[in-house]
Amino acid sequence: MFPLGAVLLPGEPLSLQIFEPRYVALVEDCLDGRREPEFGVVLIARGHEVGGGDVRTDVGVVARITDVVELSGSRFRLRCLGTDRIRVEQWLTDAPYPQAEVRVWPDEPGADDADLLADLRKRADRLHTLTAQLARRSGIRRPPPSASLEDLSDDPTTRSYELAARLPIGPTDRQAALSAPDPYTRLENLTTAVDDAIAMMEFRLQ
Template sequence: MPILPMFPLGTALLPGAGLPLHVFEPRYQQLVHDCMAAPDGPRFGVVLIARGREVGGGEQRNDVGTVARILLDTEIGNGRHVLECVAEERIRVVSWLPDDPYPRAEVEAWPDTGSGPVDLSPLLGSLERLYDLLDRLTEGNAPPPPSPSELPDDPGERLFAIARHVPMGEADRYAVLSTPGPAERLEVLTESVATAIDLASWKLQN
């Protein structure tokens, strides 16, 4: 199984999402150096921290994550880096290896399971309602919702793309990331959008 450098973060990174990073810890400076020299390209795994902090080590980590590819590496002095990355495929950690000096893990790809069409029409309608509420909350400054024509054709990827536009906490985002396939993802995402609508409605009334 492939071994990847791993970067535990306080973020559940969904496939297709951008990831800016400011790297200042020496162990992760070494990770960036090793990634940029890797023959298969500058890639590392990202998992959500279950308990603990990003800085200092000793954190507890979730086992579902994504592969991030470094698109741009800017050195800003004293060994620090500013990275622009993008999340690619989803992975599961099979086993964690010793941090030497940074986290590493044996991983496996985790493509969606299950097939068949899913009806996204109710979800897209709810998303439009949510963005209408957000627009009212921000006095017209909310970004527009994603256009259906701009979303991927694959149902699973389409749902990940929608999820990237829904305001939610990291635990909810991780729940979306951890769904086995489109049907389960649709169910979790529908609940997240409904929660966001309830919260936005409450804020408008108070």
């Protein structure tokens, strides 16, 4: 297991620089040819990535290693891809690196999300408009680009994760999206996150 200060979502790429001895050992074990080249990633709710002693969430994602560059001084550069969502059943020892018993946690069937998706797109457009207004007021000539919510998958689960990856939300909201039991609930969580961001922008523009 690899606790991080960021949320990895299924289908999302992840790049890592590995230098801490315990995670060097993890990578070496993943690449020993006796197992799949993958590990679990969970969010650190409190604490730090280096040194241990952190508090971790119990819902994460399998990261499959797709590319490895071995560097000098027992370091690695990894490219990974988020695959299955997992739930931690029990944390085990942290020696020589964090380990846990986990199970794959697929989505449950959800309600039709067509109306919710259309509404979320409108809210995202509103958020971008407010963000651009605030940027201009702050003297920024090029406001951040709008998140593209087009060309989404037809699969409800994949689509909901694509939305979570593209919307300008923080790690807490990304974790809430990851932990949702089904795609419809995930979109409800994302709508709430965008509404909170809109309210913050409107307050700052007053």
